[in-house]
Amino acid sequence: MISPAGRGVDLMHAMRRVRAELGQEHRYAHTLRVARFAERLAFAHGEDPAKARLAGLFHDLARLYSAQQLLDACTARAMTIDEFERANPIVLHARLGAELAREFYGVQDEAILSAIRKHTVAAPAMSRLDAIIYLADGLEPGRSFTQRAAYAELALRDLGAALRAVLESTIVYLRGRGLEIAPQTRAAAEAFGLPAASVSGRHLESVRLLRASAPPDAAPPLKGFTLPDLLTTVRDAAEDKKGEDFTILDLEGRTIVADTFVIVTGRSKVQTRSIADAITESVRDGGFAVARTEGYNDGGWILIDLGPVVVHVFTPDQRQFYNLERLWGRPAEARAQSS
Numbered sequence: 001m002i003s004p005a006g007r008g009v010d011l012m013h014a015m016r017r018v019r020a021e022l023g024q025e026h027r028y029a030h031t032l033r034v035a036r037f038a039e040r041l042a043f044a045h046g047e048d049p050a051k052a053r054l055a056g057l058f059h060d061l062a063r064l065y066s067a068q069q070l071l072d073a074c075t076a077r078a079m080t081i082d083e084f085e086r087a088n089p090i091v092l093h094a095r096l097g098a099e100l101a102r103e104f105y106g107v108q109d110e111a112i113l114s115a116i117r118k119h120t121v122a123a124p125a126m127s128r129l130d131a132i133i134y135l136a137d138g139l140e141p142g143r144s145f146t147q148r149a150a151y152a153e154l155a156l157r158d159l160g161a162a163l164r165a166v167l168e169s170t171i172v173y174l175r176g177r178g179l180e181i182a183p184q185t186r187a188a189a190e191a192f193g194l195p196a197a198s199v200s201g202r203h204l205e206s207v208r209l210l211r212a213s214a215p216p217d218a219a220p221p222l223k224g225f226t227l228p229d230l231l232t233t234v235r236d237a238a239e240d241k242k243g244e245d246f247t248i249l250d251l252e253g254r255t256i257v258a259d260t261f262v263i264v265t266g267r268s269k270v271q272t273r274s275i276a277d278a279i280t281e282s283v284r285d286g287g288f289a290v291a292r293t294e295g296y297n298d299g300g301w302i303l304i305d306l307g308p309v310v311v312h313v314f315t316p317d318q319r320q321f322y323n324l325e326r327l328w329g330r331p332a333e334a335r336a337q338s339s
């Protein structure tokens with residue numbers, strides 16, 4: 001299961017379970033975007049990216065529960081339910097989600113659980129990881145509000161400033177619609193030094209200033225070989241075994257999972273294994289290291305971790321089900337690097 005430090009967790013297994021648990025593709029897609037942005041924020045702020053990724057992946061486990069299911073599930077666990085939560089049961093999905101992550105995914109790490117718990121209404125005391133998950137949830141690229149991109153940019157530079165900006169705009173939004181503001185959100189706003197809620201020019205100003213000093217994205221170094229070499233080796237091996245729909249996704253250094261995903265289809269589990277074998281062998285023959293391979297026995301989704309490149313060999317149905325292409329980016333033009 002999941003180690004206390006949140007490390008060594010197999011991303012593929014977690015994704016597989018969360019995908020099955022959430023059912024709804026739309027929610028799963030949001031979850032991956034949050035995990036991905038949280039990881040990037042963690043990377044930028046010296047927080048543990050593995051923990052951020054996990055917290056992101058698990059943050060909405062209870063989001064599809066109905067109001068009554070949330071109340072029932074919390075009551076069954078003898079969780080306290082305050083007046084605001086009683087009137088707005090939807091917010092309970094955050095605290096319940098942490099319980100589900102613990103019970104069903106074996107997450108023991110209190111930092112991860114805390115971040116899941118606080119992701120919806122925030123809290124007066126927020127750790128760096130708490131802030132990262134709260135911000136990643138609100139600022140992931142699927143959200144569509146005017147300042148999203150600017151705030152996301154700000155979050156990469158200054159978590160505190162981004163937290164204040166998002167809390168402030170949340171309060172303004174809720175007030176504008178005559179909706180009740182959670183006491184925890186109010187307390188958070190006060191604790192983070194927000195005066196009466198009105199979006200001041202202050203935060204936008206800091207966005208502009210900080211943009212100018214953006215550090216480059218960190219990308220894992222390639223030691224002694226080039227990315228095109230590695231991709232060519234992988235493609236040749238896959239095509240040799242009649243792998244289909246060879247696709248390269250350029251993740252542009254936005255994740256520590258890898259710089260690049262390679263996706264290829266085998267018609268059957270026998271074929272996916274033979275493609276995986278061929279890739280592993282060629283890569284090793286070429287002097288590249290294979291960090292690990294996952295899913296070989298099942299064969300429906302075999303992951304080969306080559307460091308900067310992660311290869312996914314799918315059967316057609318599994319490829320369609322997980323749809324990494326749609327969720328993780330546009331195909332790169334790396335195909336042209338074959339020649």
Ligand SMILES: [Fe+2]
Pocket residue numbers: 059060063093094119120137
């Ligand atoms: Fe949520």
Ligand SMILES: [Fe+2]
Pocket residue numbers: 030034059060137
């Ligand atoms: Fe969410």
